[in-house]
Amino acid sequence: AQTVTQSQPEMSVQEAETVTLSCTYDTSESDYYLFWYKQPPSRQMILVIRQEAYKQQNATENRFSVNFQKAAKSFSLKISDSQLGDAAMYFCAFCSKGAQKLVFGQGTRLTINP
Amino acid sequence: NAGVTQTPKFQVLKTGQSMTLQCAQDMNHEYMSWYRQDPGMGLRLIHYSVGAGITDQGEVPNGYNVSRSTTEDFPLRLLSAAPSQTSVYFCASSYSYWALGSNYGYTFGSGTRLTVV
Numbered sequence: 020a021q022t023v024t025q026s027q028p029e030m031s032v033q034e035a036e037t038v039t040l041s042c043t044y045d046t047s048e049s050d051y052y053l054f055w056y057k058q059p060p061s062r063q064m065i066l067v068i069r070q071e072a073y074k075q076q077n078a079t080e081n082r083f084s085v086n087f088q089k090a091a092k093s094f095s096l097k098i099s100d101s102q103l104g105d106a107a108m109y110f111c112a113f114c115s116k117g118a119q120k121l122v123f124g125q126g127t128r129l130t131i132n133p
Numbered sequence: 134n135a136g137v138t139q140t141p142k143f144q145v146l147k148t149g150q151s152m153t154l155q156c157a158q159d160m161n162h163e164y165m166s167w168y169r170q171d172p173g174m175g176l177r178l179i180h181y182s183v184g185a186g187i188t189d190q191g192e193v194p195n196g197y198n199v200s201r202s203t204t205e206d207f208p209l210r211l212l213s214a215a216p217s218q219t220s221v222y223f224c225a226s227s228y229s230y231w232a233l234g235s236n237y238g239y240t241f242g243s244g245t246r247l248t249v250v
Contacts, residue, residue, distance in 0.1 A: 028173065052234035064223065064241035071234070110175060119183060119230040120166070120191060121239065123176040 021046045023113050025124035032101045033132050039086075040096045040127050042111030051115040053087065053094045058108040058126075067109070070094065098129075106131045135159050139224050139242035146214040146249045154209040154245050156224030162240070164227040165207040169193065169220040170244075176223065182207055183230050214249045221246050 022045045032038035044053070055067040070078045070087050077085050082099045098105055111124040140155045156165065166181035168191075178191030182201040196218060198210040207226075211218060224242040227233050 023175075025175075054238065062221065062244045064225075064239070066236075066238055069234075069236060069238070114233045116234060117231060118233070119164075119189070120178050120181060121233060122178075123168075125173055125175040 021048070021113050021115065021122050023111055023122050023124035025111055025127050027127045028125070029128045029130070031130040031132055032098075034101055034103060036101055037097060037099045038101055038129065040098075040109055040111075040129065042094045042096070042124055044092050044094065044111075044113045046092070046113065046115060048115040051113060051118075053085075054112040054114070054121070055083070055085070055094075055096045056110045056112060056123075057105075058110065059104075059106070064110075068096065101131050103131050103133065105129060137224055137226055137240050137242035139222075139245050141245060142243065143246050144248070146211070146247065148214060148216060148249060150214050151210070151212050152214065154211075154222055154224075154247070156207045156209065156242060157205050158207075158224075158226045158240070159205065160226065160228075160240065161204060162226035163204070163229045164233070165201065166191070166225050167197070167199065167207070167209045168223045168225065169218075170223060171220050179209065179222075211247075216249045219247060219249045 051072045053070045057065045068080045086095045108126045112121045114121045137158045163184045167179040168176040180199040182188045222245045225239040
């Protein structure tokens with residue numbers, strides 16, 4: 020069974036600085052997808068970024084980028100120029116191709132200090 | 134286009150009571166699922182459905198029942214609530230299970246906070 024581990028329950032960063040959230044996963048599959056979701060205090064789940072395992076190029080979405088290390092089964096999220104609105108719970112998630120479910124990590128609560 | 138609608142948003146139950154959490158989507162999504170979110174545990178899959186009339190168990194199905202009689206609705210039933218079922222419950226849908234990995238991925242409801250006393 021696939022597992023996703025986020026080893027940082029909480030992180031904090033100064034506004035305008037850069038922060039990296041860690042995620043590791045375990046799978047025997049070779050074709051899969053990885054995601055980072057953001058959950059602000061409103062509880063809404065928002066897709067931040069997505070990575071396809073067969074693509075070597077790291078995904079980027081504006082200030083958000085990932086460092087995808089397939090051999091190490093690592094998928095970290097880097098947030099540049101942190102803003103107060105980035106404060107939220109962040110979840111890493113995994114889905115193998117053709118699977119009927121997403122598997123989520125435990126979450127990392129990110130605090131932005133003004 | 135309402136997306137995924139969950140009702141109620143908050144609920145307090147007494148131990149042993151039963152209730153149904155409602156989930157409806159208006160996007161003609163084949164795939165629907167229920168997760169529970171607990172501190173330090175992330176989101177864990179309870180039940181899911183790949184289409185009307187088809188349901189399957191997820192990671193933590195005990196104490197919960199589901200049915201999928203229509204494409205639009207996927208209710209979650211607690212037959213005899215226990216304090217261990219205190220959690221935030223999310224319903225999520227997707228065009229199809231094979232679209233879970235796509236950019237469209239999941240559409241989540243806004244969640245139901247359930248407290249069992």
